[in-house]
Amino acid sequence: MDLNTITAVAHPQTRAQLPAWTPGDAWLAGGTWLFSEPQVHLTRLVDLTDLKWPALTITESHLGIAATCTISQLDALTCPTDWLAAPLISQCCRAFLASFKIWKTATVGGNLCMSLPAGPMISLTAALDGVCTIWKAGGGEQRIPIVEFVTGNQRNRLSPGDLLRQIDIPLAALKRRSAFRQISLAPVGRSAALLIGSLDSAGALKLTVTASTVRPIPLSFPKPPDANALRSAIAEAITDDLYHTDIHGKPLWRKHMTLRLAEEIRVELLGATPP
Known part of the structure; x- marks a missing residue:
């Protein structure tokens, strides 16, 4: 669906280039919900794709999932053999009411930020003790467990201008x-x-x-x-x-x-x- 009230699209490449948040702004990652219905209150989109966050990173302590990681990228992750909970990734990806075309565009972060009760990325990350990192609109970061991030049906802990950066899942939970x-x-x-x-x-x-x-x-x-x-x-x-x-x-x-x-x-x- 065309969003015919949009008058500008920003393409930041670093956090420093993120524009000051104003009424009528919206973050754009996959956009599968954003472009699915009229958004007459919006006038500017801030495209996150040029930030080029690595979709998935594995450290000695956790699996990091960028907010812009697509469902397809997450499902394609090759997991170590000692991650006994690895089947949950595929199971939750397939719990989406979505086609493979949506998988290639929809993002993990978008699913969390929509905060629908049936959001399967919420189910996955909450069950695996996920912790989200939020870039605060006024600067700095905040880390919140997923079970505290979503507060109700389409409600969460984000304030206007806050940006979900990533979700970290402890390796201990995956084992x-x-x-x-x-x-x-x-x-x-x-x-x-x-x-x-x-x-x-x-x-x-x-x-x-x-x-x-x-x-x-x-x-x-x-x-x-x-x-x-x-x-x-x-x-x-x-x-x-x-x-x-x-x-x-x-x-x-x-x-x-x-x-x-x-x-x-x-x-x-x-x-x-x-x-």
Whole structure:
């Protein structure tokens, strides 16, 4: 869709060249949502592609994902054999309600900044203890865990002019055993519940609930819980007002599926027999 109110496009190549933020500005990375509907309030786009951030970097401590990394680039990452949670990357990429054409353009950062409950990059990075780096509009940086970055349906911690720079995932999180569950009302529909569980070498279990809730809900257990303890923990952490509602699923159904999928994950990770 043409954005016929745009009168200027900036192409900064460094942070120093980023223009001062003014009303009517918008960051442009993939643009798959930006160009999908009218944006009559916008007058200038700030194109991030000329910043040429490396899409993916692996250090001794973490996997760095640039905000401009496309879904296709992330899915193509060749992971070390000791990253037991590596299948989550492909699973979450395929949880997108998007074609391969969108994969080549849509970005990880864009998915996070849209902050939709069904955003699969939110699910992935929240479950793997991701921490985002934000370039503040007034200068400096801020680091925020993904589980705190998204605060509600299409709400997050960004202030006007703030820019999501990257997401860091600790290698320790990628080395945990994982389990993935996702469900939609339609075979290729938007996620109505997407849960990820992981188990570390010490036996600590982590469960992250997304899509069924308006924001990511993390639950941690020093020791694996039994079925009743898991249900009780979910009921305590997720009050009824936190379950999302739209045409892709009503709150009561999302709650039921959250409890069901959580138990499936617990059973899978513990190698137990379902009750």
